[in-house]
Amino acid sequence: MRIEVNNVSVKFKNRYALKDITFTINENKIYGLLGRNGAGKTTLLSLLASFREPSSGSISIEGEDPFENAKLMQHVNFVFNKDYKDETDNLKNTLENVNRYRPYFDFDYANHLIQRFKLPMDKPLKQFSKGMQSAVSVTIGLASRAPITIFDEAYNGMDAPTREIFYQELLEDQSEHPRIIIMSTHLVSEMDYLFDEVLIVNIGELVLQEEYESLVTKGASITGPAEDVDSFVQSMNQLNTKQLGNTKSVMIYGELSDAERKAAQAKGLEVGPISLQELFIHLTEGEE
Amino acid sequence: MKQPRNYPKVASDMFFLQGTWASGFLGVMLIVQIIKMITSYFNGNEVNTFFTATFIASNIFMLVIGIISAVGFIPHYVSNGITRKDYFKGTIIGTIGLALVLPIISAVITGAIQLVINLFNLLINLESFENPLHEADNHIVADIITSVIFTPYIELSSNWIAAILVFAINIFTYYVVGWLIGAAFSRFGVIVGLLFIILGFIVVQVEDILLSISLGLNVPGFVDEIEIPIVISIVAILLILSICLWLIRQLTKRMIVKF
Numbered sequence: 349m350r351i352e353v354n355n356v357s358v359k360f361k362n363r364y365a366l367k368d369i370t371f372t373i374n375e376n377k378i379y380g381l382l383g384r385n386g387a388g389k390t391t392l393l394s395l396l397a398s399f400r401e402p403s404s405g406s407i408s409i410e411g412e413d414p415f416e417n418a419k420l421m422q423h424v425n426f427v428f429n430k431d432y433k434d435e436t437d438n439l440k441n442t443l444e445n446v447n448r449y450r451p452y453f454d455f456d457y458a459n460h461l462i463q464r465f466k467l468p469m470d471k472p473l474k475q476f477s478k479g480m481q482s483a484v485s486v487t488i489g490l491a492s493r494a495p496i497t498i499f500d501e502a503y504n505g506m507d508a509p510t511r512e513i514f515y516q517e518l519l520e521d522q523s524e525h526p527r528i529i530i531m532s533t534h535l536v537s538e539m540d541y542l543f544d545e546v547l548i549v550n551i552g553e554l555v556l557q558e559e560y561e562s563l564v565t566k567g568a569s570i571t572g573p574a575e576d577v578d579s580f581v582q583s584m585n586q587l588n589t590k591q592l593g594n595t596k597s598v599m600i601y602g603e604l605s606d607a608e609r610k611a612a613q614a615k616g617l618e619v620g621p622i623s624l625q626e627l628f629i630h631l632t633e634g635e636e
Numbered sequence: 637m638k639q640p641r642n643y644p645k646v647a648s649d650m651f652f653l654q655g656t657w658a659s660g661f662l663g664v665m666l667i668v669q670i671i672k673m674i675t676s677y678f679n680g681n682e683v684n685t686f687f688t689a690t691f692i693a694s695n696i697f698m699l700v701i702g703i704i705s706a707v708g709f710i711p712h713y714v715s716n717g718i719t720r721k722d723y724f725k726g727t728i729i730g731t732i733g734l735a736l737v738l739p740i741i742s743a744v745i746t747g748a749i750q751l752v753i754n755l756f757n758l759l760i761n762l763e764s765f766e767n768p769l770h771e772a773d774n775h776i777v778a779d780i781i782t783s784v785i786f787t788p789y790i791e792l793s794s795n796w797i798a799a800i801l802v803f804a805i806n807i808f809t810y811y812v813v814g815w816l817i818g819a820a821f822s823r824f825g826v827i828v829g830l831l832f833i834i835l836g837f838i839v840v841q842v843e844d845i846l847l848s849i850s851l852g853l854n855v856p857g858f859v860d861e862i863e864i865p866i867v868i869s870i871v872a873i874l875l876i877l878s879i880c881l882w883l884i885r886q887l888t889k890r891m892i893v894k895f
Contacts, residue, residue, distance in 0.1 A: 399714060399893035416889075419639050422717040428895055448645055449716040494717070 349410055349423070349495050349528060350374040351396065356405035358391050358552075365391040367552040368405070376526035378518075380543035380560070382536055382628050388552040389532040390428070393498050396530075397426030409496070422451055427489030428500040432473035432481045439484060440469045443491070450492040457521070458491035464513050478505035486514050490521055499531045515542060537625040546624065550632040560624070567622035568604050571597040576615050587622070587630045599626045642718050646726020650709075651733045654701055658738055661697050665690050666745065673749075677758060687739075687746040691803055694738060698807040702814020705731075706888070707822050714893045724885055731811050739803035743796060802847060805873060809843045812880045819887040839880060843873050 351373040358366040366388045373379060383389045394400050395407055398415045407414060414420040435442070439462065447453045462469065465483035467476075473484060482505040489497055503511050519542065522529060533539050546563055548555040556563075567587065570577050574596040587599040599622050604612070612619050669686045676683045705727055713723040752758070813836040821829035848855045849862055850869035864872075 394893070397715075398719075401890060416719045416721060418642055418719045418722060421714075421719055422640060422642075424717060426715060430895065445649075446716060448649070449642070449718060451640075 350408075351496065351528070352406075352408045353392075353395075354406045354408075356392075356395065356402040356407060358388075358395070358400070359403040364552050366395075366402070366549075369549075369552075369554045370405075371547065371554060371557050373528060373530070375544075376528055377544035378522060378529045378531065378542055380536075380539065380546045380624075381530055381532040381549065382534070382546060382624075382632075383532070383549040384534060384632050387549045387632070389549060390500055392549065393426060393500050393530065393532060396496065397421075397424050397498060399426065422449065423494050424496045424498070425450065425489055425492045425494035426498045426500065427485050427502045429482055429502050429504045430485050432476060432484065435473035438470045438472055439467055442473060442484070443488070446488050446492060450494060452493040452495075454491050454493055457493075458487055461487040461490060461517060464517065465510065479507055479510055482506045483510060483514075490517060493521075493525050493527065496528045497530070499529070501532055501534075511538070515539070518542065536628045537623060540624040543624075548628060548631055555631050563627065564621045564624060566603060567599060567601045567627060569597055569599050569620040569622055570612060570617050571595065571620065572615065572617035576617060580612060580615060580617060587626045599623070601627070601630055642722040643725040643729070646713065646718060646722055647729035647733070650705075650727050650730030654705075654730065654734050655737065657701060658697070658734060661693075662690065662738075662741060662745070665693060669749070673758075685746050686749055687742050687799070687803075690742040691739075691806075694742075694803070694807045695810045698735070698811040699814040702811040702816075703818035703821075705811075706815050706818025706884070710822075710888060710891050711893045711895065715895075720888055720891060724888060727815075728881065732808065735804045735808035735811065736800075738807060739800040742803070743800055802851070805847070805870070806843070809840060809873070809877060812877055812884070813839055816880050816884050816887075819884050819891075823887045823891060839876060842876060846872055 353369055353371050356366060356369045357364060369392065381389050381393070391400075395402055396409075396414070398417070398421050401415050409417075409420050409424070412420060414424065437445075443455070443458050447455060461483075465480070465487065467480055467483055467487070473481065476484065482503055485502045486499070486506075489499055489502060503514055506514065518529070531539065531542065540560070543560045545557070545559050547557045558566075570581055572580075572595070574591065574594050577596040577598055581598045581600055584600040585602050587601050589599075590597045601622070604619065609619055666686065669683075669689055672683045675681065709727065710720060710723060714720065816839075817829065817832045817836050820832035845855055845859055846864065846869040847853075849859060849864045850866040
């Protein structure tokens with residue numbers, strides 16, 4: 349499916365939640381949508397899921413406006429960290445209900461996920477812990493196999509081992525049933541390996557859209573003896589410094605030229621990739 | 637890709653879900669009725685029939701689930717990929733079904749109770765229902781209040797089809813009014829919501845008076861002299877309901893789903 353977002357803005361009273369955003373997503377891969385709290389991630393994703401309309405600009409999926417479009421809306425699943433505190437229904441009925449409306453829902457797969465997350469089938473959802481409720485949302489999201497599946501911080505509340513199960517299942521199911529998956533997060537360091545492509549929004553604006561592989565070559569980490577590292581990175585844009593004893597590691601932003609790489613090697617410095625987390629912090633910091 | 641037809645699914649979902657609530661409601665009403673009848677057996681007090689008791693209480697029940705429908709179900713359906721339009725159409729159909737089934741079940745239970753009473757020759761005084769509006773002559777506030785509690789009513793034994801239909805029209809009206817109020821609150825907030833409560837009261841009052849006049853029941857003093865044939869009344873009520881439904885659609889058509 350092809351998602352096109354053209355000059356989209358969303359205005360709340362006198363503040364822009366999103367400002368003139370344009371991008372295209374058209375491959376079955378996992379997209380990471382990164383942004384700080386309040387950056388506009390949820391608002392942007394709400395638009396794709398027809399939860400709301402843009403104040404200006406346009407959105408199209410397969411060339412059509414998705415808002416109130418029954419054939420498109422059934423193929424977009426927006427999974428958020430839903431609060432089930434008032435839900436008296438149990439998991440079995442909840443899944444059966446979703447199954448009625450999601451054309452590609454796979455019950456066997458849902459059962460498999462339920463076993464992995466160790467969720468009880470017959471207890472009312474309101475009795476589930478926060479982590480279990482997140483697992484319910486994620487189970488519905490994965491098992492619906494919607495061609496456009498959006499996870500908006502849906503794993504909030506899960507503990508680390510449970511999130512790990514989710515990441516494994518996500519990658520496995522994505523390889524068997526490829527679709528467009530958009531995951532918003534601020535847990536960047538933990539999830540970066542999942543992303544094929546990254547979009548970063550900051551204060552309502554799209555800062556970048558780039559393949560993960562090429563993005564992490566936008567910078568480098570230089571590691572070695574402190575003095576050598578210091579002299580090497582002196583004139584570069586430094587993002588972060590770590591030091592252990594006399595060994596120092598500095599993250600720099602900006603691609604290294606071949607000559608610079610060779611110079612680093614000659615000095616015995618180790619040149620590694622930059623982490624997405626560092627880039628993310630650099631691109632979104634200090635603009636409030 | 638073809639446009640899927642989702643509203644029949646929504647209709648059956650809404651029918652069965654609201655039906656589950658309605659059966660809980662009828663269950664409670666039945667327990668209350670049994671307790672009242674047992675008391676009556678011992679002290680000889682008159683008791684309303686089950687049909688009358690549910691007829692009165694169903695108004696409030698339908699008003700409440702109408703409000704819940706507007707507030708709770710749009711987020712549910714939209715997040716399951718259903719359009720607001722399919723939700724709207726499905727809810728109307730499902731609720732019409734409920735509005736018809738509820739009085740039928742109530743009538744069947746009333747018949748069953750009567751049968752048991754007759755079989756065992758129990759001495760229970762089942763009272764027939766009187767529309768007491770005449771006591772509130774020329775007093776608009778009292779009119780409104782009593783009209784909520786005592787709505788146009790036909791005794792089940794006198795004409796059961798008419799009794800069930802009046803019951804159905806009446807509770808459907810209350811549902812639509814609740815739905816309208818809920819939609820206005822979620823779309824525009826408290827102040828406009830309050831205005832819609834006033835509008836809701838007017839709709840209920842007009843529906844009441846129209847039915848009461850045509851059925852020859854007691855009506856408030858200021859419309860005492862007017863006569864309207866039942867067909868005209870029903871057409872007028874359907875027209876009013878259509879306008880309310882149109883308003884609900886306008887309010888919910890672009891409703892933002894928040895979470």
